[in-house]
Amino acid sequence: MTFDPQDQRRIMGKFATGVTVASTRNGDNTWGMTANAVTSLSLDPPLVLLCVKRDGQSHTQFSESGCFVLNILSAKQQAISDRFAFKGPKDFSDLEFTTAETGAPILADSLAWVDCKIVNTVRAGDHDMFIGEILAGDATEEEPLLYFSGGYSQILKNSE
Helix, strand or coil, X not given: CCCCHHHHHHHHCCCCEECEEEEXXXXXXXXXXXXXXXXXXXXXXXXXEEEEECCCHHHHHHHHHCEEEEEECEHHHHHHHHHCCCCCCCCCCCCCEECCCCCCCXXXXXXXXXXXXXXXXXXXXXXXXXXXXXXXXXXXXXCECEEECCEEECCCCCCC
């Protein structure tokens, strides 16, 4: 008996996550996708994990470029998350961004970011896990954009 993927989606949707836009540059082409299947993997060496569906448009972009930036979005960036969450071209032309070591776009006003070169790719189910070695990064003190149970959420702080 196989586990129903819709049940998995419903159950795992109860796990609150941060929201990122994983971005890359392949020659003159910039690309981005909204992703929450990311995690810090190792401190020594500094590694992160980005999971990308093998038959999706983004897979080829990340595979060919050999690098990515995880732009960890702030609460003010919901529109950017929405913009990169859907199929189709990923236009950066009106977005403010910089670059660091790999040349992949670092979105302005992100809560945090890490710039990574892909050092390994591991196949798992219908996704590939791109393991990225962190080459540069930074963080701010903004509020995070969160995703929970199929929608955006926020941190409720205790008032003392």
